[in-house]
Amino acid sequence: MTTEQQLRDAIGRPENEHLEFKEAQRNFDREKLFRYCVALANEGGGNLVLGVTDGQPRQIVGTNCFNSLDGTKHDILDTLRFRVDIYEILVFEKRVLTFFCPRRPNGTPQHYKGQYMMRSGESLVPMTPDRLQRIFSEVVPDFSKKTCEGTIHTDLASEAITEFRRQWVRKSGNDALGHVSDEQLLEDAGLTDNGRVTYAALVLLGTPQAVKHLLPQAEVIFEYRNSDSVIEYQDRVEYRAGFFLWRNEIWEKINARNETHSYRDSMFRYNIQAFNESVIREALLNAIAHREYCQGGSIFVRQFPSRLEVVSPGGFPSGITADNIIGKQQHRNRCIAEALQHCGLVERSGQGADRIFRTCIMESKKRPDYTGSDDNQVSLILDGQLRDPHFVKYLNRLIKELNMDLVLEDFLVLDRVREGESIPENLKTHFDALIDKDAIEKTGRGRGVRYILSRALYENMGEAGGAYIHHEGFEKNDDQQLVLQHIRNSGSKGATMGEFEQILPNKTRPQIRALLRRLKASGRIRVQGRTRGARWHLAETGNDL
Incomplete structure (x- = not known):
């Protein structure tokens, strides 16, 4: 600084x-x-x-x-x-x-x-x-590379080896891999060491019996609850076997309760699932590849109607934090990660978290939340709600109609502008470039300067009359936009008059009250409580736009 x-x-x-x-x-x-x-x-x-x-x-x-x-x-x-x-x-x-x-x-x-x-x-x-x-322990050798004493080849499931082979052939295009022996395949993949089975092989390919007796913490527990207020789960499955035995089954379990959100764009209707398959699979792969296997805990996948949590034992690998996870790569279990790379399931370039963030923003969901992580666990919360269908259409048109080549940093900037958040220093270059491309515009003067997604650009893309003015992320009135964005960011706790005074320093309290009355009369916000205890919330709205 x-x-x-x-x-x-x-x-x-x-x-x-x-x-x-x-x-x-x-x-x-x-x-x-x-x-x-x-x-x-x-x-x-x-x-x-x-x-x-x-x-x-x-x-x-x-x-x-x-x-x-x-x-x-x-x-x-x-x-x-x-x-x-x-x-x-x-x-x-x-x-x-x-x-x-x-x-x-x-x-x-x-x-x-x-x-x-x-x-x-x-x-x-x-x-x-x-x-x-x-x-x-940051300098301790890779645990997953160690050999598991007493393990033999029959402790690895033949169907898991077959699936691993199939994925490797598909990714590499090397048909010769389809004809080598299982023993040679595992040796070439680094999953055995001179014929001795590694812990990585057990995690990825182990039979249920072998995993149970030799590495019982290598399990994933799935739970479903239909409400945050419910303590008891409505469904629970324990996956204690090699990853290649259950990786599709857990997705099918999640997808069975996967809600679909719809929105219209011109004459066409599009669907977005609450939980994107590529995002869920990437989150599970990260948990398998980066968890701490020396700790006794299990990986938990907890699904709710509008969010999904993945919690894995051990904090972030050395050098990784919730703040720098985008673009960083540091394998805790390199042997596992490299085997998954052979299959094309994990990228060598560290783009897993990048892909998760990009997809969530493009589907107008909250950015992935790692704030529940600490030294003992990595907690990832994935939002399942379509927050802003107009923003989805806006991004698609930037890419498809205006041929903008947007990188992840651009998506992060646009999402922050939509939410009324400040732009961190490491994104300022992309922020300035998007202003130059007229994707973002400045409004107001002096201390009242605000940045919003470009009105002219939005209007020139053929949106039906009035859609710009009536969309809460593109309010013609800048003060209304800021108020609505702040209420949205406040979530269930609501927003207070004191907070409105901070985000609208050029307005008096009577002026802010008048603004809130207009928004309430239009059915866009509601208030709970009175006088100093009043808290403002967004009115309930549907997703079918």
């Missing part, structure tokens, strides 16, 4: 393990500085910002701490043995300091005076033993 604009963008975001604000107007304890640098490095790297208040709404107050930046850099390096870059940013003559702490080396936690620090809410605490163990 080196510029005023980057600082202002960060001020609007909540604190997390990579970002910490401290007021520190007059002083900031040097010992505390060292501990925060260690904690941020152990959490994957991040910024400590001095001269900005902790609580929301944050204010830039400036700081008089650490006047000698070079001296402070040398102190940190001499004490902690790693470099921290310090930047001074002046905002209206108020001095703000940002300390950028790099990520710790792979397999090596940072420490200060023998203490390995981490963040816990607003506090710094010593790292837990299991967290330390996880870091130290």
